[in-house]
Amino acid sequence: MEIDLQLNAAHVIPVIPENQVLSNTSIIIKAGRILDILPVNEANAKYTARKTHELDHHILMPGLVNAHTHAAMNLFRGYADDMPLMNWLQDHIWPAEQKWVTSDFVHDGALLACAEMLRGGTTCFADMYFFPESTARAAEQSGIRATIGLISIDFPSAYAQNAQDYLQKGLQVHDQLRGNPLIKTMFAPHGPYTVSDEPLQQIATLAEELDLPIHIHLHETNDEIEQSLKQYKLRPLERLQKLGLLTPRLMAVHMTHLEPDEIPLCAEAGVNIIHCPESNLKLASGFCPTSSLAEAGLNIAIGTDSAASNNDLDMFGELRTAALLTKGSAQNASSGQAAEILKMATINGAKALGLDDHIGSIEVDKSADLIAIEIDNIESLPLYNPISHAVYSANRQQVSDVWVAGKQIINEHSLLTLDINELSQTARHWQKKISS
Amino acid sequence: MEIDLQLNAAHVIPVIPENQVLSNTSIIIKAGRILDILPVNEANAKYTARKTHELDHHILMPGLVNAHTHAAMNLFRGYADDMPLMNWLQDHIWPAEQKWVTSDFVHDGALLACAEMLRGGTTCFADMYFFPESTARAAEQSGIRATIGLISIDFPSAYAQNAQDYLQKGLQVHDQLRGNPLIKTMFAPHGPYTVSDEPLQQIATLAEELDLPIHIHLHETNDEIEQSLKQYKLRPLERLQKLGLLTPRLMAVHMTHLEPDEIPLCAEAGVNIIHCPESNLKLASGFCPTSSLAEAGLNIAIGTDSAASNNDLDMFGELRTAALLTKGSAQNASSGQAAEILKMATINGAKALGLDDHIGSIEVDKSADLIAIEIDNIESLPLYNPISHAVYSANRQQVSDVWVAGKQIINEHSLLTLDINELSQTARHWQKKISS
Numbered sequence: 001m002e003i004d005l006q007l008n009a010a011h012v013i014p015v016i017p018e019n020q021v022l023s024n025t026s027i028i029i030k031a032g033r034i035l036d037i038l039p040v041n042e043a044n045a046k047y048t049a050r051k052t053h054e055l056d057h058h059i060l061m062p063g064l065v066n067a068h069t070h071a072a073m074n075l076f077r078g079y080a081d082d083m084p085l086m087n088w089l090q091d092h093i094w095p096a097e098q099k100w101v102t103s104d105f106v107h108d109g110a111l112l113a114c115a116e117m118l119r120g121g122t123t124c125f126a127d128m129y130f131f132p133e134s135t136a137r138a139a140e141q142s143g144i145r146a147t148i149g150l151i152s153i154d155f156p157s158a159y160a161q162n163a164q165d166y167l168q169k170g171l172q173v174h175d176q177l178r179g180n181p182l183i184k185t186m187f188a189p190h191g192p193y194t195v196s197d198e199p200l201q202q203i204a205t206l207a208e209e210l211d212l213p214i215h216i217h218l219h220e221t222n223d224e225i226e227q228s229l230k231q232y233k234l235r236p237l238e239r240l241q242k243l244g245l246l247t248p249r250l251m252a253v254h255m256t257h258l259e260p261d262e263i264p265l266c267a268e269a270g271v272n273i274i275h276c277p278e279s280n281l282k283l284a285s286g287f288c289p290t291s292s293l294a295e296a297g298l299n300i301a302i303g304t305d306s307a308a309s310n311n312d313l314d315m316f317g318e319l320r321t322a323a324l325l326t327k328g329s330a331q332n333a334s335s336g337q338a339a340e341i342l343k344m345a346t347i348n349g350a351k352a353l354g355l356d357d358h359i360g361s362i363e364v365d366k367s368a369d370l371i372a373i374e375i376d377n378i379e380s381l382p383l384y385n386p387i388s389h390a391v392y393s394a395n396r397q398q399v400s401d402v403w404v405a406g407k408q409i410i411n412e413h414s415l416l417t418l419d420i421n422e423l424s425q426t427a428r429h430w431q432k433k434i435s436s
Numbered sequence: 437m438e439i440d441l442q443l444n445a446a447h448v449i450p451v452i453p454e455n456q457v458l459s460n461t462s463i464i465i466k467a468g469r470i471l472d473i474l475p476v477n478e479a480n481a482k483y484t485a486r487k488t489h490e491l492d493h494h495i496l497m498p499g500l501v502n503a504h505t506h507a508a509m510n511l512f513r514g515y516a517d518d519m520p521l522m523n524w525l526q527d528h529i530w531p532a533e534q535k536w537v538t539s540d541f542v543h544d545g546a547l548l549a550c551a552e553m554l555r556g557g558t559t560c561f562a563d564m565y566f567f568p569e570s571t572a573r574a575a576e577q578s579g580i581r582a583t584i585g586l587i588s589i590d591f592p593s594a595y596a597q598n599a600q601d602y603l604q605k606g607l608q609v610h611d612q613l614r615g616n617p618l619i620k621t622m623f624a625p626h627g628p629y630t631v632s633d634e635p636l637q638q639i640a641t642l643a644e645e646l647d648l649p650i651h652i653h654l655h656e657t658n659d660e661i662e663q664s665l666k667q668y669k670l671r672p673l674e675r676l677q678k679l680g681l682l683t684p685r686l687m688a689v690h691m692t693h694l695e696p697d698e699i700p701l702c703a704e705a706g707v708n709i710i711h712c713p714e715s716n717l718k719l720a721s722g723f724c725p726t727s728s729l730a731e732a733g734l735n736i737a738i739g740t741d742s743a744a745s746n747n748d749l750d751m752f753g754e755l756r757t758a759a760l761l762t763k764g765s766a767q768n769a770s771s772g773q774a775a776e777i778l779k780m781a782t783i784n785g786a787k788a789l790g791l792d793d794h795i796g797s798i799e800v801d802k803s804a805d806l807i808a809i810e811i812d813n814i815e816s817l818p819l820y821n822p823i824s825h826a827v828y829s830a831n832r833q834q835v836s837d838v839w840v841a842g843k844q845i846i847n848e849h850s851l852l853t854l855d856i857n858e859l860s861q862t863a864r865h866w867q868k869k870i871s872s
Binding site (some may be wrong): 029073075078079081082083084085088115116119120278280281282283284286287310311312314317321323324325327328330331332333334335336337338376378379381382383384385388389392393395397420423426427428430431434435 | 511513514515517518519520524547548551552555556674714717718719721722723743746747748751752753757759760761763764766767768769770771772773774798812815817818819820821824825828829831833857859860863864866870871
């Protein structure tokens with residue numbers, strides 16, 4: 001049988017079934033989808049491939065899903081460090097955004113971010129930022145898969161005037177992207193402290209009608225909770241419940257301040273937790289109780305947050321930190337097992353985005369969103385367990401090849417869809433402007 | 437004036453003075469030492485260099501000091517993960533060590549570790565393991581600087597029979613290495629739960645006579661403290677104080693279980709704290725109170741611990757985790773400032789080893805232990821603050837060039853002192869043996 005692409009890999013981590021490694025295995029790809037998974041010698045007998053790619057010293061695994069970022073903020077990488085969230089936002093990031101953020105800024109920053117993510121093995125990301133159509137355009141140019149947040153916030157920006165304007169513009173973006181095979185949308189109300197009841201209720205209704213996820217920063221700081229108690233006499237989670245937002249559509253980002261009874265509340269509602277360990281540490285926001293949340297059966301995915309609070313979009317770094325921090329904060333070295341953490345960075349992210357039928361694991365009929373990581377460097381030797389290496393030793397520079405929906409985006413470390421020199425020039429252009 | 441080497445760098449982070457970045461600066465090297473630091477145009481007028489190295493898109497900084505590792509354990513990388521310290525040691529690591537650790541094992545593992553450290557920008561490490569002469573030999577072959585621990589432990593091993601045998605063998609190693617320009621020694625009693633009073637007292641006396649540091653795992657787990665209370669009616673720190681070990685010679689590794697009154701006790705004694713954030717997280721040992729220790733004026737250095745509990749010897753990863761974890765555990769995003777963390781990974785490590793007159797910063801008369809990191813990749817753009825990038829964005833794959841005492845060890849990513857293919861073969865040989 002004739003097929004498009006045959007990948008022959010030394011080690012395959014399919015993610016589903018969990019904790020499994022397949023040796024000398026072929027992944028057979030036709031029309032962008034995984035047609036078959038079988039031993040290389042059987043594949044050679046059964047299929048005639050238009051193209052074969054040998055991955056002799058590699059681990060082949062599903063592309064990583066970055067479940068929370070603000071891609072355009074790559075242009076603010078390292079702009080302000082070493083200060084708490086509210087000070088960082090109010091005295092540095094918000095003024096800089098007011099001064100610089102335009103449609104062009106967002107496109108250029110997002111393009112840089114897409115290139116960084118693809119080079120590091122991320123094949124899908126969930127974004128929240130102004131001018132979402134510019135982020136969508138950048139994602140499309142790069143070839144990455146994305147779910148673009150339709151941002152809502154009460155205060156005016158260069159992008160929109162007020163809550164209704166944000167919503168209307170968001171719905172326009174949603175309409176424009178309808179039918180796009182790789183770019184989807186979600187509602188993205190910024191946070192409980194920046195979005196009032198009316199737009200939140202509208203979003204709850206619209207999300208149901210349009211069948212979209214709702215992505216929100218939630219329970220990130222004590223300030224946020226105290227402000228909510230003062231203004232609404234409710235903790236943010238209670239308020240969202242009252243407004244009808246606590247459903248399996250909800251992607252609750254951060255969740256570093258949870259009372260014990262809020263964990264079963266979220267579990268019963270089927271809320272998705274988006275854990276951003278490095279941003280939470282860097283901004284000293286608190287510890288997301290990942291171990292307890294996992295025990296309660298919640299779906300936990302991983303995000304980098306933006307390059308301004310991280311300061312990279314490195315999902316390999318992030319999943320490693322997630323594994324280490326889960327153990328450390330639970331005071332239990334057996335929690336945050338490597339295989340469980342790999343799920344968070346792949347299939348769980350897909351599930352949070354409603355895409356788990358299509359991506360997040362290497363299974364027959366799923367889209368061929370795949371990455372290969374080289375493991376013949378001395379930093380990867382000896383090799384006793386490829387899953388351990390993928391989580392605890394590998395880093396993004398080992399990502400050699402990336403496919404999205406069967407299309408090769410990175411070939412032997414070389415990005416095929418964008419001109420790296422041009423990207424660097426654009427980044428330097430903004431650096432000069434913003435520094436001056 | 438004729439000199440050996442002139443390095444012209446776009447950005448220099450000297451570490452001392454703190455929080456400073458010099459642009460377009462030359463480092464002038466003669467006979468392995470830093471002779472001058474001055475603007476490139478002035479350097480060109482003043483010196484005639486036998487060799488010039490252009491670092492146009494680089495940060496030049498002092499080589500990193502890995503203040504705690506067990507280099508040979510690189511051969512156990514990923515051998516056993518996701519379990520608590522005592523279980524990990526007693527059921528996996530100690531039996532494997534009993535079975536495999538020989539002089540050859542230690543040499544081969546340490547050589548692999550030295551290569552990994554050098555490629556990642558570490559130019560000096562402090563080690564604790566069996567067969568220290570084999571680690572010393574590997575370090576010498578690789579060209580790295582090292583302080584080799586003369587291990588003491590009560591129980592027998594392939595290396596030594598009993599406490600006295602360990603000490604005697606250690607002293608022999610010390611004698612053999614006397615006068616070695618790069619390789620120094622220190623006493624390395626394994627821990628309070630594995631070394632009894634008599635050898636600890638002997639070590640206190642010998643360290644004074646020979647002017648050597650004392651390197652010990654300390655207050656790493658609750659188990660250790662409870663066992664000490666049971667056996668000695670003292671917490672380990674109290675016991676070491678009684679035995680005369682709480683002095684500026686002491687390198688106290690881990691320190692994840694400290695009572696509030698133990699911090700001033702250590703500060704008054706001038707103890708050095710060796711912080712291993714990733715190992716502490718991975719083994720869920722607890723959180724070293726780095727922020728409080730720093731406030732109390734203690735010297736804090738950073739170590740990776742071994743590749744079996746980390747699972748890499750990546751000091752860039754480690755210092756980033758140290759910065760993030762300091763903020764997270766202190767609940768203060770302003771603690772663990774980037775410049776302070778860079779000191780921990782350089783000059784503070786040098787100080788703990790008694791080498792701060794020679795290494796740890798770019799200052800005139802110090803040894804030319806230097807590293808260059810490339811910052812022209814899109815993951816390093818834009819660039820507002822090189823110190824922020826060195827801590828929060830850079831990673832070890834960006835290390836392009838390394839010099840130890842003025843001798844180039846890595847040139848444009850290529851290791852000049854060892855054969856990488858041979859190293860890989862050796863690692864695979866042990867992998868096969870240990871897996872079988």
